[in-house]
Amino acid sequence: MCAQSLEFQNFSQDVEVDVSDDRLTSIEGGELYGQLSNRLIIKTHSMTDKYSLESLAEGICDCRVQVSALYASPRFNYFVVSVPLEAVSTVVIKELSEKSEVLLVQPDVLLIRNRSSQNELSGNIQREPSPLSSIMPFWNVQGIGQVGNTREVRIAIIDDGFDFTHGDLSHVDVAFAYDVERQSFDVMPILPVDGHGQRVAGVIFGAHNNQGPDGIFTDARLIAIRQTKQWTSHTLLALSVAARAGAEVINCSWHSESLMQPVADIVNDLAKWGRAGRGLPIVFAAGNKGKVISINEHEAAIRSAIVVGALDQSFQIASFSNRGPFVDVYFPGSKLLSTNVNNKYGKYSGTSFSAALATGYIALLIASNYEISLAEINNKLSLLAWKK
Structure with a gap:
């Protein structure tokens, strides 16, 4: 041309x-x-x-x-x-x-996709107590009830790939898997850099085996959707597949560098009418530029989405985290232990992992009360919200 x-x-x-x-x-x-x-x-x-x-x-x-x-x-x-x-x-x-x-x-x-991961440490990582040990007392997350005998919940993760041979993810019940680029059911990472989805999955699903991360909701079912390129068509298809596969919450621990109207249209439609009219929660990472998000800047500026910023280890808004009125809630996002490719582990920072924790928390709310609406979920999140 x-x-x-x-x-x-x-x-x-x-x-x-x-x-x-x-x-x-x-x-x-x-x-x-x-x-x-x-x-x-x-x-x-x-x-x-x-x-x-x-x-x-x-x-x-x-x-x-x-x-x-x-x-x-x-x-x-x-x-x-x-x-x-x-x-x-x-x-x-x-x-x-x-x-x-x-x-x-x-x-x-x-x-261009911003995967909302900042720094990372890998290699021989010393295991520490789960971040939940500090999160739960601080926000009284345990008050949502016991999950053991409740209805199954499906969590969709849209990201760059997933390797379920990892020791901390081999237990995961994969309800559906799809690669929107190759139009196949194989969601394994292809390139060495394709480890972001693996890390996000570890925060949510990591086995409680005293080796790696203690996932926030290990018994949920996973809808794994591989998407590495930010074509508008790929994003629309990924969201559509997640909803049609029965997702009760969709994790997007990323955002692109601009917001296209078709993406906002579908997020808004699912947020209002998804989950049989209860509203489908779609979680986006706020981003790691340490600035206030502006109108229509990227997916984290969609009002109907649940946008998650990061807290540092002192429960203050992390210096790298985006912020402002578009951010709905802040979760820990600094040096969290998670799974990596090749059966390894690492410690990672970024709003990606805050969004993963928030996704797991929302799934627990749904597991405890399947009839809960998106409005009620947002209300519960507002009780957790840190200083904006």
């Missing part, structure tokens, strides 16, 4: 980006660095199916297209439409947007 500008809307704001070698280099009102693909993200009315959208898109693009469903609800649908790269243009986006069936059109953009 030759150098040009590309225009579309995001949160009803006109966005103009420069495109060179299929890469986005800037965005009005801020900086955005990403990559462009031959795909369009299209939001339609709920009655529009993939076949009618395919016919509509082919008429405008004057070429064959491929349509795949990403998310469906009684309120709207999201599709990804593959077209020739030259059809990803302002003209095509505008013509599609003007159709009565269509509510929103955006290019499918690859953004």
Whole structure:
């Protein structure tokens, strides 16, 4: 694709980006660095199916297209439409947007993901008491009741991979596993750097075996979703798969460097209507830049999400933790012991691990009272909230 500008809307704001070698280099009102693909993200009315959208898109693009469903609800649908790269243009986006069936059109953009992990220590790690030994008395978490005979709870983790051969994770009951990139059921990490999901899983599910981390809810069932690239289409599909697989809480211990409206749409829809109308809690890490989160900055600015910041070892807001009115609650996030790849352990800091602890806590609330609503969960979290 030759150098040009590309225009579309995001949160009803006109966005103009420069495109060179299929890469986005800037965005009005801020900086955005990403990559462009031959795909369009299209939001339609709920009655529009993939076949009618395919016919509509082919008429405008004057070429064959491929349509795949990403998310469906009684309120709207999201599709990804593959077209020739030259059809990803302002003209095509505008013509599609003007159709009565269509509510929103955006290019499918690859953004940078912030995994919200800060520093780490690995190697021969001396085991210390679980962080729960200090968390539980401080917040009286034990008051939520005994979990032993309650209904099973499914926790979804969307992250970069999971190795269940690890001694502290081999017991995990995996209800469903899916890799949104390879479209397979294998969620093993591929690259040496793909260990973030492993660490998040250890905080939640780690076996109480006097070796590694004592997970906050080892008996929950896991929906493991592998996603390493922050394409809008991948995020929408990951959230959709998690919800359809029966997740009672979704952990996203990360955020990208910008917020795309389709992601906010689905988070808002699930938060209101998920879990059979009770509201599906979707947990995002606040991020580790030590600043106040601004409106629509990234996923941690979605009001309906549960956004978690980090406390240091003195139960003060960690210096690295993002903060401000978008942060709902703070959990410990400094030098927590967890699992790593290759059957190893490490100590990690970051809001990723605060979000993992919060996810486990929310799952315990649901296990204790399956009828609990998202509003009631938020109310209980507000009782734990540290200084904002």
